[in-house]
Amino acid sequence: xxxxxxxxxxxxxxxxxxxxxxxxxxxxxxxxxxxxxxxxxxxxxxxxxxxxxxxxxxxxxxxxxxxxxxxxxxxxxxxxxxxxxxxxxxxxxxxxxxxxxxxxxxxxxxxxxxxxxxxxxxxxxxxxxxxxxxxxxxxxxxxxxxxxxxxxxxxxxxxxxxxxxxxxxxxxxxxxxxxxxxxxxxxxxxxxxxxxxxxxxxxxxxxxxxxxxxxxxxxxxxxxxxxxxxxxxxxxxxxxxxxxxxxxxx
Numbered sequence: 001x002x003x004x005x006x007x008x009x010x011x012x013x014x015x016x017x018x019x020x021x022x023x024x025x026x027x028x029x030x031x032x033x034x035x036x037x038x039x040x041x042x043x044x045x046x047x048x049x050x051x052x053x054x055x056x057x058x059x060x061x062x063x064x065x066x067x068x069x070x071x072x073x074x075x076x077x078x079x080x081x082x083x084x085x086x087x088x089x090x091x092x093x094x095x096x097x098x099x100x101x102x103x104x105x106x107x108x109x110x111x112x113x114x115x116x117x118x119x120x121x122x123x124x125x126x127x128x129x130x131x132x133x134x135x136x137x138x139x140x141x142x143x144x145x146x147x148x149x150x151x152x153x154x155x156x157x158x159x160x161x162x163x164x165x166x167x168x169x170x171x172x173x174x175x176x177x178x179x180x181x182x183x184x185x186x187x188x189x190x191x192x193x194x195x196x197x198x199x200x201x202x203x204x205x206x207x208x209x210x211x212x213x214x215x216x217x218x219x220x221x222x223x224x225x226x227x228x229x230x231x232x233x234x235x236x237x238x239x240x241x242x243x244x245x246x247x248x249x250x
Contacts, residue, residue, distance in 0.1 A: 007097070008097065010053075017048060023048055025039065026048055027040075027044055030080070034082065037081075039078040041078075041079075068097050071083070
């Protein structure tokens with residue numbers, strides 16, 4: 001089986017140059033990715049060629065493209081260059097690009113009906129490249145299946161989380177309703193305590209008023225009543241005064 005040949009340095013550098021998006025205003029792939037366009041010859045000489053090819057000679061760059069069988073044509077944005085094996089994103093095909101030799105035409109004219117060794121080698125490389133592309137597509141399909149499975153799991157987890165949040169929301173609302181009921185009951189209880197306090201104080205005030213009225217009159221018909229009875233009445237009067245003060249409940 002034929003071994004893969006190395007990609008020429010000029011071809012590799014040209015491919016890397018076109019992958020640089022920062023200079024796409026100077027040179028870039030076409031929209032289809034089957035060729036590239038030099039949009040500014042001046043800027044290419046000043047900024048790009050020194051970076052990738054260590055010179056500023058645009059004519060030398062054109063000669064190299066010609067040696068590797070690139071076809072030049074006019075483009076609305078500048079000069080367009082195309083090679084059947086030079087395509088955007090397909091780096092494996094760069095190894096098919098060979099430097100043109102003067103003997104190639106003579107060999108093909110000598111045996112026009114018999115494939116040359118070079119053509120056979122390119123066919124083998126194409127088969128290898130096609131196999132690589134097929135393997136890549138297979139891996140992409142497998143990755144897509146994995147992504148679908150993961151996305152299904154994520155959707156299920158999101159749905160479970162949504163149900164959990166909804167349940168917790170209902171529980172919080174239920175607790176808030178219970179708190180409102182408790183607060184309402186406490187308010188009613190406080191109201192009843194205030195009413196009870198009011199009537200208790202009113203009752204004691206009435207009793208005190210009655211006692212004061214009675215103290216202004218003779219308590220006993222007998223003039224011989226003992227002084228101790230008078231003292232007890234005064235003590236009772238003072239106790240009622242204390243009880244008539246507002247009562248505070250906890």
